[in-house]
Amino acid sequence: DGGITQSPKYLFRKEGQNVTLSCEQNLNHDAMYWYRQDPGQGLRLIYYSQIVNDFQKGDIAEGYSVSREKKESFPLTVTSAQKNPTAFYLCASSHQGARETQYFGPGTRLLVL
Amino acid sequence: AQKVTQAQTEISVVEKEDVTLDCVYETRDTTYYLFWYKQPPSGELVFLIRRNSFDEQNEISGRYSWNFQKSTSSFNFTITASQVVDSAVYFCALSEAYGGATNKLIFGTGTLLAVQP
Numbered sequence: 022d023g024g025i026t027q028s029p030k031y032l033f034r035k036e037g038q039n040v041t042l043s044c045e046q047n048l049n050h051d052a053m054y055w056y057r058q059d060p061g062q063g064l065r066l067i068y069y070s071q072i073v074n075d076f077q078k079g080d081i082a083e084g085y086s087v088s089r090e091k092k093e094s095f096p097l098t099v100t101s102a103q104k105n106p107t108a109f110y111l112c113a114s115s116h117q118g119a120r121e122t123q124y125f126g127p128g129t130r131l132l133v134l
Numbered sequence: 135a136q137k138v139t140q141a142q143t144e145i146s147v148v149e150k151e152d153v154t155l156d157c158v159y160e161t162r163d164t165t166y167y168l169f170w171y172k173q174p175p176s177g178e179l180v181f182l183i184r185r186n187s188f189d190e191q192n193e194i195s196g197r198y199s200w201n202f203q204k205s206t207s208s209f210n211f212t213i214t215a216s217q218v219v220d221s222a223v224y225f226c227a228l229s230e231a232y233g234g235a236t237n238k239l240i241f242g243t244g245t246l247l248a249v250q251p
Contacts, residue, residue, distance in 0.1 A: 063138075063225060063241030064179075079238070109177060119229055119237040120167050120186060125179035 023048050025126035027112050032131045034099065034106060042097045042129045044112035050124075051117045053095035057081060058109040058128075067110075070095055071117055099131060107133050136161045138228050140242035147216050148250050155211045155245045157226030163187075167229035168202065168209045169239065174222045185209065216249045223247070 025046045034040045046053065052071050056064040066079030070089040084103025089095055095114075099106045109130050113123040137160040147153045159168065170182040183193065185202050193200045197214045213220055223244045229237040 061143075061243065063243045064239070065241075066238060069238070111177075111179065113179075115237065119165075120184075121237055122169065122181055122184050123237070123239060124181060125171075128177040130177075 025112060025114055025124060027110075027126040027129050029129060030127070032129055033134050034131060035134050037101045039098055039100050040131070042099070042110055042112075042131070044095045044097065044126060045093055046095075046112075046114040046126075047093060048114055048124065049092075050114035051092070052115045052121070053089070054113040054115075054123060055079075055085070055087065055095070055097045056111045056113065058111060064111060067097065106131055136163075136228055136230050136240050138226050138240050138242035140224075140226055140245050142245045143243070144246045144248070146248045146250065149218060150215050152212060152214050153216050153247065153249075155213075155224050155226075155247065157209045157211065157242060159207050159209065159226070159228045161207075161228060161230070163230070167237070169227040169229065170200065170209075170211050171225045171227065172222045173225060173244070179225070182211075213247075216247075218249050218251055221247060221249045 028043045054069045055067040058064050065081050067085050068087045070076035076087050076089050086098045111128045112126045115121040115123040139158045166187045168185045171179040173179050190202050199212045201210045223246050225244045226242045227239040
């Protein structure tokens with residue numbers, strides 16, 4: 022089945038630690054996105070990528086980094102510079118273009134120990 | 135600036151009642167797209183509908199219907215004869231052409247719908 026997978030489902034981070042969230046899609050989409058969701062709030066864009074080896078910052082990129090070495094994969098690293106990382110992280114993908122629908126993965130919940 | 139407002143934070147209904155979720159948006163673009171997503175307790179966002187700014191026809195899909203009115207900048211979502219499985223957070227979103235080729239979604243804060251048996 023085509024879709025988007027995210028792993029792990031839950032992730033725990035210690036102080037000063039970098040952690041990486043995985044996102045894989047087999048929908049043949051060029052564009053991929055990372056969003057952060059805090060309780061009672063909408064989704065906010067962290068980073069997005071339109072094609073392989075290219076990515077741009079979204080609204081809240083500070084403390085995060087990404088890579089896009091393969092079309093299918095768009096991992097997100099939460100660095101120690103992100104002081105408030107506890108949140109629900111959602112990955113999405115779409116075909117390119119403003120009218121295209123974004124489809125979402127199941128999400129990763131990050132908690133700080 | 136583009137913005138999406140979902141003024142209803144929480145709605146509680148009894149099964150079989152009809153319920154309308156409100157969405158009001160702001161944009162300067164003449165071409166834009168509006169979306170509704172459902173987020174059940176599992177967390178994954180499920181796509182429900184996309185509308186473009188040139189198509190104001192209402193749409194019906196089973197028990198779901200959408201009312202798009204450009205004059206009031208609203209894109210409301212109605213569930214007829216609600217069921218317990220409809221319990222979820224519902225998000226309205228607006229598409230902005232960010233960087234020219236990729237859509238950036240502006241999300242509302244969501245409406246939590248609780249359907250009681």
